Amino acid sequence: MRxxxxxxxSVAIPVVGQDAAFxxxxxxxxxxxxxxxxxEMGFTGREPPFFFMKPADAVVPVPAGQTGAIAYPSLTRDLHHEIELVVAIGTGGRDIRAADAHRHIFGYAVGLDMTRRDLQGEMKKQGRPWCIGKGFDQSAPIGPITPAAQAGDVANAEIFLQVNGQDRQRSNVSQLIWNIGETIEHLSAAWTLQPGDLIFSGTPEGVAAVVAGDLLSGGVAGLEGLSVRISG
Structure with missing residues (x-):
């Protein structure tokens, strides 16, 4: 075909211990x-899970031991960090039961869901889609993927983010409202999951603004960490 x-x-993410990329x-x-x-976002309780998407080319893979770079985006004065455990799907499926979800997981990584919070907030007020706040260029930096068999007890792992060496976010994956299996069950009821899909599983408290020059360093226990510098 011409x-x-x-x-x-294709955007491809390094895999720990392998020459092949994801x-x-x-x-x-x-x-x-x-x-x-x-x-902290003004909500309480265990509401039904909801989802949004980012373009695949918003992903910025950062190899192990390196510091990635993302540009401070246009149109915003309130860029926020959100550290997250990312689930990498290796086997697709539809209507996957939570108990079977582990069979579909290739591995895990540390990711950042960068957010133009002021634009997101304005769209929410107007009842409009807030893709502009979430799906912009370079809005999804991600570290190397650790295969599931090597990732340890991800469901009970510490998750954290530091900005310029100071703690901003620190929690445990066990505090997820909807755990990984439940999330995959709900998600696969709405979309047919495919190999190569990434699921950013949510962020703990402590989200806040960053500025050009800031160094963001995050991790999930048992996984390769993620380090990103915000450029001007």
Whole structure:
């Protein structure tokens, strides 16, 4: 088949201990999935899970031991960090039961759901979609993927983010409102999951603004960490 212009290369994420990379298909994100974060955003309780998406080319893979760089985005004066455990799907499926979800997981990584909070808030007030607040260029930095068999007890792992060496977010994956299996069950009822899909599972409390020059360093116990510098 001939194309009218060369198709862009696939976004691919390094895999710990392997030469092969993980090609990204879709990026799903779970909203307000830690109770304390829900409270700081003005909500309480175990509401039904909801999802939004980012473009695959919003992903910025950061190799192990390196510091990635993302540009401070346009149109905003309130760029926020959200550290998250990312689930990488290796086997697709539809209507996956929570008890079977582990069979579909290739591995896990540390990711940042960067958010233009002022734009998101304005869209919410107007009852409009808030893709502009979440799905912008370079809005999803991610570290290397650790295969599930090597990731340890992810469900009970500490998750944290530091900005310029100071704690901003610190919690435990066990505090997820909807755990990984439940999230996959709900998500696969709405979309057919495919190999290469990423699921950003939600962020704990402590989200806040960053500025150009800030160094963001995050991690989930048992996984390769993520380090990102905000450029001007």
């Amino acid at each position: 194309f009218v212009f060369p198709p862009p290369p 090609p990204v298909h879709r990026v799903y994100c779970v909203g307000r999935n830690y109770a304390e974060h829900a409270k």
